Amino acid sequence: MIGKWALRLGALGYLAFLLLVPVGLVFYRTFEHSFHPAWAAVTNPQALHALWLTLLIAAIAVPLNTLFGVTLAIALVRHRFPGRELVNAIVDLPLALSPVVVGLSLYLLYGTSGWLSGLADHGIKILFALPGMILATIFVSLPFVVREVVPVLREIGTDQEQAAETLGAAPLTVFRRITLPAIRWAVCYGVVLTTARAIGEFGAVSIVSGRIEGKTETLPLYVQSQFEGFNTTGAFAASVVLALIAATTVMAMRLFRPKGEA
Amino acid sequence: MATSPAAAVARPAGLAGRMGGGIARGMAIGYLSLIVLVPLAALVWSSRANGLGTFWDEVTKAEAASALKLTVVVSLLVAAFNAMAGTAIAWVLVRDSFPGKGFANAVIDLPFALPTIVAGLVLLELYGPNSPFGVDLAFQRTGLVLALLFVTLPFVVRAVQPVLLELDREMEEAAASLGARRFDVFRRIVFPNLLPAILSGVALAFARAVGEFGSVVLISGNIPFKTEVSSVYISGQIESGNAAGAAAVSVVLLLISLAVLLAIGAFRHWMTRDR
Numbered sequence: 001m002i003g004k005w006a007l008r009l010g011a012l013g014y015l016a017f018l019l020l021v022p023v024g025l026v027f028y029r030t031f032e033h034s035f036h037p038a039w040a041a042v043t044n045p046q047a048l049h050a051l052w053l054t055l056l057i058a059a060i061a062v063p064l065n066t067l068f069g070v071t072l073a074i075a076l077v078r079h080r081f082p083g084r085e086l087v088n089a090i091v092d093l094p095l096a097l098s099p100v101v102v103g104l105s106l107y108l109l110y111g112t113s114g115w116l117s118g119l120a121d122h123g124i125k126i127l128f129a130l131p132g133m134i135l136a137t138i139f140v141s142l143p144f145v146v147r148e149v150v151p152v153l154r155e156i157g158t159d160q161e162q163a164a165e166t167l168g169a170a171p172l173t174v175f176r177r178i179t180l181p182a183i184r185w186a187v188c189y190g191v192v193l194t195t196a197r198a199i200g201e202f203g204a205v206s207i208v209s210g211r212i213e214g215k216t217e218t219l220p221l222y223v224q225s226q227f228e229g230f231n232t233t234g235a236f237a238a239s240v241v242l243a244l245i246a247a248t249t250v251m252a253m254r255l256f257r258p259k260g261e262a
Numbered sequence: 263m264a265t266s267p268a269a270a271v272a273r274p275a276g277l278a279g280r281m282g283g284g285i286a287r288g289m290a291i292g293y294l295s296l297i298v299l300v301p302l303a304a305l306v307w308s309s310r311a312n313g314l315g316t317f318w319d320e321v322t323k324a325e326a327a328s329a330l331k332l333t334v335v336v337s338l339l340v341a342a343f344n345a346m347a348g349t350a351i352a353w354v355l356v357r358d359s360f361p362g363k364g365f366a367n368a369v370i371d372l373p374f375a376l377p378t379i380v381a382g383l384v385l386l387e388l389y390g391p392n393s394p395f396g397v398d399l400a401f402q403r404t405g406l407v408l409a410l411l412f413v414t415l416p417f418v419v420r421a422v423q424p425v426l427l428e429l430d431r432e433m434e435e436a437a438a439s440l441g442a443r444r445f446d447v448f449r450r451i452v453f454p455n456l457l458p459a460i461l462s463g464v465a466l467a468f469a470r471a472v473g474e475f476g477s478v479v480l481i482s483g484n485i486p487f488k489t490e491v492s493s494v495y496i497s498g499q500i501e502s503g504n505a506a507g508a509a510a511v512s513v514v515l516l517l518i519s520l521a522v523l524l525a526i527g528a529f530r531h532w533m534t535r536d537r
Contacts, residue, residue: 007350007354010350018415022384098474101516106301108304246376251368253368
């Protein structure tokens with residue numbers, strides 16, 4: 001009995017002091033004096049622009065990764081093609097790779113002596129601008145939809161799809177009427193994970209954006225610039241906004257989590 | 263010709279659809295290559311642009327080598343600690359019951375959902391110079407470890423939980439009825455079943471720790487030879503204009519990531535083979 005209590009206390013104490021108390025303290029510090037300075041800190045033009053940019057990037061990266069993620073998952077599970085194992089491995093790579101390495105790779109590809117530096121000469125600015133930040137965000141958040149949809153596709157098998165096909169349904173109809181309803185919760189869960197990663201991304205975006213205040217600064221970059229500029233109120237208030245988004249994400253994760261995964 | 267009207271209509275549409283499927287597949291693979299492969303190829307290309315000698319010099323430069331060593335050692339430490347703490351937390355969340363268990367379970371996802379820079383900031387506030395506990399772990403290796411423990415928390419817990427949920431209790435009950443002590447039941451029956459899941463969680467945690475940037479950048483202070491990890495070193499080299507040095511160390515991190523993914527593939531194979 002003592003062992004059970006010790007284990008429970010140890011596990012919960014660890015969670016409390018590693019996660020809850022630190023996050024709680026920043027909420028407390030933000031509103032310590034009053035609500036107004038914090039509100040002013042997140043509604044100034046620079047903070048609002050950072051929030052807008054963060055949401056804009058997510059609004060572009062998430063639908064693209066969802067569309068191509070579902071297509072890739074179907075290709076990986078339902079089709080045999082040369083290089084399939086390689087594609088499977090590449091999909092996982094962003095999960096295990098440092099965001100700084102991702103940022104540097106894009107920096108070298110589109111930078112002054114990179115293979116695609118020619119784009120800048122034609123007036124297409126990738127680096128230190130929105131396109132580069134979107135590319136970096138797509139890279140780091142790419143695996144989630146694929147990884148959630150693949151196991152569900154494997155589990156449902158092809159019986160129903162084949163039956164529909166035999167009855168004369170066109171492939172797109174089979175997808176819309178049979179496959180999509182079966183994978184929709186997995187897609188939702190993948191979208192939640194992708195969105196969380198896209199909104200929170202720091203390392204990769206920090207390198208490709210050049211961190212130009214009021215221009216290429218996302219909300220996570222704003223947190224750092226305010227903290228380093230000794231505006232802790234601003235850094236804390238923006239952190240609280242991001243933490244509230246994270247809390248919403250966690251709730252959405254509980255809603256869509258596949259069965260059997262606790 | 264006894265073809266039904268439906269099939270006669272469906273066939274051309276089916277062909278067009280199949281072609282459409284092929285095009286969609288090709289586009290998706292093209293997208294993957296353009297987003298992931300081409301930039302990484304550019305990285306590897308740049309790292310060896312000035313010859314292998316330069317690559318080696320950059321990797322073995324005192325500051326770079328020290329950062330790499332610190333990164334690997336600290337990440338191994340953090341991964342090993344996660345093996346224990348993560349398994350214990352998963353055990354408590356599956357086998358124990360107490361008020362607020364659903365909340366505790368949800369909190370595990372927080373490090374995933376919280377932006378890493380915010381994670382670093384909140385840890386610095388609680389364990390840094392303004393700590394209400396009177397400890398100051400900022401600019402120290404302990405602070406670095408703390409940040410990495412925060413961001414890697416979910417991996418082992420979430421890998422072990424489903425396996426523990428599915429585990430048949432009958433084996434444990436049989437062992438217990440034959441007189442095995444609780445710890446022996448865990449060691450001889452439960453642990454071997456969890457091991458592949460623990461290992462794949464540990465591998466992911468290790469990979470995450472090796473590459474982590476956002477959460478360590480504020481709390482570690484980035485002091486060369488003391489608290490500077492590779493990701494921070496790379497970002498510093500980019501800012502000071504040494505792209506070759508940044509690329510060389512990045513290629514080493516890329517190789518570590520690939521090795522970890524290979525290991526995880528092997529653990530997964532092991533897990534499914536046993537069933």
